[in-house]
Amino acid sequence: MPSFIDLLDLHKRLDKLFLEHQRWLIRLDLDRAEVALDGYSAALRAHIRDEETYMIPLYGERVTAPIGGAVEIFLNEHQKLRTLLDLFKQEIEKIRTMDDIERGVLFLLDSQHLFKRLLVHHDSREKKMLYSLLDQVTTETERLSLFQQLELQPKSTCAATVQRRDMAPSFSDGPIAASQAG
Numbered sequence: 001m002p003s004f005i006d007l008l009d010l011h012k013r014l015d016k017l018f019l020e021h022q023r024w025l026i027r028l029d030l031d032r033a034e035v036a037l038d039g040y041s042a043a044l045r046a047h048i049r050d051e052e053t054y055m056i057p058l059y060g061e062r063v064t065a066p067i068g069g070a071v072e073i074f075l076n077e078h079q080k081l082r083t084l085l086d087l088f089k090q091e092i093e094k095i096r097t098m099d100d101i102e103r104g105v106l107f108l109l110d111s112q113h114l115f116k117r118l119l120v121h122h123d124s125r126e127k128k129m130l131y132s133l134l135d136q137v138t139t140e141t142e143r144l145s146l147f148q149q150l151e152l153q154p155k156s157t158c159a160a161t162v163q164r165r166d167m168a169p170s171f172s173d174g175p176i177a178a179s180q181a182g
Helices: 004-026 030-062 071-096 101-137 140-149 175-181
Strands: none
Touching: 004 030, 004 101, 030 071, 030 101, 030 140, 071 101
């Protein structure tokens, strides 16, 4: 039976994409770090769009939000994540012009720590509130129908839904696969 909790697997896949970006940064390969960041950013933004288009409105309609689980909190965290992604992209461009690239990379990695902490808190809030409460107020048929509309599919529902590969970044041929090949 499909569950919104299945989306936590998608969060793990996104984490792996971000790790690839950081690995390229450590290697001081700014071109590959930027490509990996672009892939991660596109995937995370698609997931956020899915949540804001389908899940959060449904949550707002059907769930009495517990303390710390208001719709506005999820939307504000999404905006912070998007803003930080934009800043990371700008910082890579700034690093390209620096004499001390290592210093720039260290600054960027340090600033990404805040982003990762926000993600941990956000993922926890989604697991405890958004996803688990949506599971309680939706039927299996509703979940299947909703999952079919998502840009990024949880792995466990792929057999029951059609993956929208034309819209979603691929996790199998993106930056992770490229780094393993090269």
